[in-house]
Amino acid sequence: MSSQETKKYPSVLLQNRHPDRIATLDEYRRSGGYEGLTALLGAGNPKQAQQVLLDANLLGRGGAAFPAGKKMMTIAENAPFPRYVVCNADEMEPGTFKDRVLIFADPHQLIEGIVIAGYAARASHGIIFIRPEYEQAARIMEREIEVARSEGLVGRNILQSGYDMEIVVHRSGGRYICGEATAQINALMGVRPNPKQPPPYPTTKGLWQRPTVVQNVETLCCMPHILRNGAQWFGSLALTENGAGTKVFCVSGRVERPGCYELPMGVPLKEIVEVHAGGIKNGGRFKACLPGGASTAFVPARLYDIPMDYESLKQEGFRLGTAAVMVFDHSDCLVDATVNLLDFFARESCGWCTPCRDGLPYIRDLMKRVEAGRGSTETIEKIETMCRHMWSAYCAFAPGAVSPVQGLMAEFKDEVMAHVEQGGCPFK
Amino acid sequence: MIPEPTLSHLKDRIAAADHPRELVVDVMFALQEHYGYLSDEAVETTGALLGMSPLQVEELATFYTFLYREPVGRYVIHLCDSVICWLDGAESLRDHLCRKLKIEMGRTTPDGLFTLLPVCCIGYCDRSPAMLVNRKVYGPLTPEKVDELLEKLKQESE
Amino acid sequence: MPKLIIDDISVAVPEGTKVIEAAEQVGIHIPRFCYHPALGSVGACRVCAVKFLQGPFKGVQMSCMIEAADGMVVSTTDPEAVDFRRHVIEWLMINHPHDCPVCDEGGHCLLQDMTVSGGHGMRRYQGKKRTYLDQDLGPLVQHEMNRCIQCYRCSRFYQEYAGYRDLGVMGIASRVYYGRFGPGTLKSPFSGNLIDICPTGVYTDRPSRYKGRRWDYERTPSVCIHCCLGCRITVNVRYREVVRIEARYSPTVNGHFICDRGRYGFFYASSDRRPRKARSGGAETRPKNARDEAAHRLEEITARHGSGSVAVVGGSRSTLETLAAERRICRQLGWQGPSLFTGTEESAAARRAAGHLTTDLAVSLEALKNADLILVAGADPINEAPMAALAIRQAARNGAHIEVIDPRPVTLPLEYVHRPAGTDKISEILRGLGKPSTEDASGDIQDLAARLDQSRRPVVVCGAGKIASERTVEQAARLARNLRRAGKKAGLFFVMTGANTFAACRMAGDPADLETLLLMIEDGKVRALVVVEADPMSEYPDLARLVDALAKLDLMVVLDCIDTETARAAHVFFPTQTFFETGGTLINNEARIQQARPAFAGGTPISQTGGGSHPPRVFRDDIPGTEALSAGQLLMDIVSALSGGISRSVEEFDGVAPEFSGFDPVEATGERGTWAKLPLRTAAGPDSPQMGGETPIKKGELLLVESVYGTEALSRSSPWLQELESEPALTLHPEDASRWGLQHGDRCELSTEAGALTVPVHTSRSTAPGTLVLPRHRRLRWQVFQHFRSGLDTVRIRKTGGEGA
């Protein structure tokens, strides 16, 4: 974190981050914490909050990049109560660990974000859905919620405004699919966490059939700052025209300094890797990265300069996902890496729909054959066809699962074919 | 039998909940804590506490990674095998652990001390290769660090 | 009505119709696994994919998940969609064991059909197959999990549709497993439907295991005769043996499903204990001899004592044809009866119910699902008419409020309010509710009254027979009628005692019931009985009195297809054909006329005549075991041999009863499922005269009740269902129990002057205080209590087992 170059960008979400401890409520307050909420509860109204979130162009940081303000606005004026805000702290996308870092850095930032989202959605209950691996983070949140409560920031009559909101922590039993919003709602209701295809959308009929807003930790953490500093300020944080805000990038893999870096939206990929993460380890060459977790496609070296924001990647046919940048160097076999990714997806499929449940193990089997040098052009065609069909699965899991495979086939066909032609892995 | 304080604490929480079923994972975890794993009895008790049938509890118990329906060792080692840890040698670490503990993945040492399970990315890719022991994270790991840790845990248990 | 084009055919369908259903309307059957019309769409299997070319959706989409909309152009044959479906099937088959040659589903397996029609003919997958261990699910359903294609139909049916919680889905990813928490008998009385809905061979019919292929069977549409609802079934016969019953779709009665009593109650039809020979004085004789003897002795008796000295006793498991023959004979020959009910009260209640059912009030089982409030009064659906419980559950799932007023510990697989009221209180409560102004309703039913007031489609489900009194029936009908007058789409649904009780109400003569007839036997007026498909000795509540009375008879002729106690006591006995062999007409509780064709010609099954070898080694030109005739025909044959006797076809109904003149069962019911109803009054006439109040129960009451297994005359001999019976027990309120020092789990002796029996004690807070409930179970000698509802002043209760006994 102490590298000189990082200083040239403002630190927003991670401004109170310490290497060895958690920011206290006082520290958070000193940095302007709870000012946004105070102002909102004092002179604002829910509609206003929704509007400013929309104007700020705050896109969901959990992977789907849906505008947060727009999501809130889909709740009908006369929709029933109680309404819920679910803070998605499941973070099971491989390569992603920003939510953990955000909680450890500054838990009150998240609490304030949840209360703001709650107020905007006129919700009375906030639930933090957290993966079991993050038990320590769960305890931090529970403790800090109590601190906030004792300060009148959570619970009944928040800041004497008449607004009530309770926040609880819900521990997951641990499954990737629980991160998917509708599956998460099922998990919270104590039924099998299979996704549920809309309509109805969670904002119409979510948790306990009531309007529910599911929002990622980082998305929620942005909200206090937007309310305090305004939509325009948030937009100006980005380096690109279409971007807004900062982004917490989780960099891992073949880099010198893996970790979380809060950088402006639109920062070039190369800068993230070469400057902030200290460059490729052991003098290696950048070969590719998964830009946003395991369910995105490999970005090849030819796009090393690409600005990392939702729009720029989309234009090249990629997705920013969770902005978990997983870096591979010249010595890594991407076919082998893809087999590993498929292992993950085949294991974590929720088992609801056929393409994903049975098709992914099939593709994995084929991919393993290719990796072992037992594939043929026909095998590769089969893989490609099945990957295409995976987009007709029930939820976004399966398209995500085949994204790296499709990326591999699109950008690294030579490497794949080398396996076929040499009858084995050229990297071994 | 579950100790009375645990049970009454659970009962209180259930009574206070708007929707008792939302606590099902918590209840399973609490009973797993007590039994060491989620025994048949624990499944049945969970059902009885929440007005669910044992099957309905089982439907959930068998879905989640961190609910163990079979006995496990005192230390449950979840070794991450997802892509970043894999890049950083998770496979050789796995082989090392298996050799060291003389068990295959998915098994428990005969002394009942260690259970070895794979797990997908645990969100510590900045500390790869990483693993959890009783949900506490360790990483970045080397075979030496693993040996040290195993030794320490063995001693702790004596 | 959205209009769309599917494969160049344009079709308009009602709002809300899914594309998969719309396609069906133009004869295009889109493949499906998870979709089932009763269970709805969930989009899990992905095999129903079609290509949307124009309209609000584009590309390959699931036809079960998308509602038809204007402007849609859909192609089911688009190469992309076809290729996707082919892949789905290939994926589903990667773990399939390919054991069709030994799979009982083979030949009627949706997966087989889809695999072939989907073009997946070559196995390409080279990986290993995942395998599972199976579970023992009890005597009805066989489990073979390796064949599963994870369509989730079973778990959805079992838990969501039927409301039972012991079968579901476990595990995750490609290891999902459908079954129970542990091996053990399925608890749902609707478990057999798993067999029908599973698109592959995971659940197959256990009793018929390895008996044949679907195409080997003689398959005939028929009607279930194990309760009053008359669910539609398909009978499967092979080698003169009824081997399997399946649910048959009926849009108005049972929908897609049937209950396990109806599915597995057929054992009697092919049992090796089925009587195949006529008997005289207990010894087998030739049919003609028996007929001559019966005719001769009846002749003698009428000659000596007059025609009124002969009576016909029948029952509600007979067809309309047989009941009509009984009625015609009694009327023309001046015989007594036919007495078609057991007791006076039962007959009065049933006949009042039949009289009150008007065309505007009568609701079908299917329509029951659309009610927004269901009031169950004096009925216990699961035990008396199981499929009614399933229909009520669907109403509840659609948001209906369900309330039960019954003294029994009624359990339904759904959420409901139970008001345990004594049998004498039910009519009072209904009367309170039926008052035009709900202000009159007494305090504790205010709430229900208010709900009724707000409801738009309320239905009163009322018992009509042994438990619910005539007054209860009367008040239920009044309530329904008042609700209708208040502008609601109110309905009335009676739960009757037998398959053809409604017909019995119209066909019963004088006396209508056995209880009254017994008086005539006792004073010597009636000297001969012709008992047709009825078994008073197992069904009359006062056995001692019955036995004494029967002993006074000069002659008892019994016609039946099962070897009952009564049959064994007969002077002359005739075996009759079962409903499977005769076919015939039944009128269900809604007055719906349903006709079944004969499913087979009868005869002793080859499995019994072959002595284990097949084909049989002895060649003969007749079919063994076919002496039996239909009861109605037999009756006609006997009386035609009497001097002055009549000879008419049993299919003629002229002059039998007013609403049946010109009635032709085949025409009335149509050829293809357009079931007509019995002519009813079109609307309520003037209210019938007010009846007096109930006789209040003094010291409490013992009720002899029906249970889902073990009480109904035909199904109770099924060995498979017998395995499911729980030990019959006395159920009472715990506070009542303590009056006799009883606790749950104790044993107690119940005795009257006529005898005693010992049963386990169950306590239940949902039993009405003062009410003791005992099933009329085949394993209990319950006919010591004299009445189906008897005052506790005549019953002694003594603890015989348990703590402190």
Ligand SMILES: Cc1cc2nc3c(=O)[nH]c(=O)nc-3n(C[C@H](O)[C@H](O)[C@H](O)COP(=O)(O)O)c2cc1C
């Ligand atoms: C398979 C799958 C896994 C997901 N996992 C997560 C997750 O772990 N955390 C998360 O915030 N969103 C996850 N999402 C995205 C959520 O469905 C949802 O879009 C998000 O939580 C909404 O919050 P946001 O708009 O603030 O991003 C996942 C989506 C899919 C399809």
Ligand code: SF4
């Ligand atoms: S794609 Fe299907 S099986 Fe995979 S996670 Fe989504 S719903 Fe489950």
Ligand code: SF4
């Ligand atoms: S057992 Fe049958 S009904 Fe159930 S999921 Fe498997 S294939 Fe479908």
Ligand code: SF4
């Ligand atoms: S509900 Fe009645 S008619 Fe229907 S299947 Fe069951 S026993 Fe037969």
Ligand code: FES
């Ligand atoms: S890949 Fe191992 S912790 Fe993320």
Ligand code: FES
């Ligand atoms: S039938 Fe449409 S997805 Fe299964």
